[in-house]
Amino acid sequence: MFNRVIPAFAFCLLASGATAQDTQRYQLEKTDRGYVRLDLETGAMSICEDRQSQLVCRSAVEESAGEGSGRAAYRLRQLERRVEALEQASAGKTLNSSEEEFEEGLDRMEGFFRRFMGIAREFERENPEPMPNRT
Template identity: 50%
Template sequence: MHKTCLSAALLLGLGATAHAQETERFQMQKTDGGYIRMNTQTGAMSICEERDAQLICRTAVDETAVKTEPAVSLQARIDRLEARVATLEREQRSTDAVADEEFDKGLDRMERFFRGFMGIVREFDTGSKVEPDRT
């Protein structure tokens, strides 16, 4: 029986401690239109009003969060766009290198063609300088 009473006392003590922590967690301040409730652990604030014998609370808008949310969203978008631009620039450099290589190959082919063509022209030129056979 002694153990049962001790257990009950401990449970009541723990319950009282939990209740004390819960009440310390929130602070209420009366205003003209109702109450302001502040969560002492997170700093979140709520605006509360009495309606039909009930306390109705709604979260107060944090202006700094409202102002920073779009900035964070825009920064994330900028980061994604910058990464995409970097990828496209790398691909463009790679494409440019391939195009330059193909252009150089084309020039080499044209040079070989013209050298061969000029060789044929020289053969005709030297062939025409030979005196015709008059026998």
């Protein structure tokens, strides 16, 4: 009999430990319509109502989706229109601006090489002796 009591007692301890962890995970706040349950681990909120002595909870996202979905859809359409307008406006400029950037890059490279060659010529004038071959 003693062998049966110890496992049952251990099971009760483990079960109560899990329940204690669950009660610390959620926080309930009373509201006018029922309760708001906050999941302290994930931050998810649920709206709970007492129906026939049972607590029935729905996600707060589901609750607010009905109110904000029309506004969100409107804002999404507005943003899509803006993106489309910007893409159309920049479509013609892309080719021209990239060509201009390429030409500007070539001009800078040419200036760099001319300047480098000028420094090399000055160095040769100052040091007419050939450099020793160290290879």
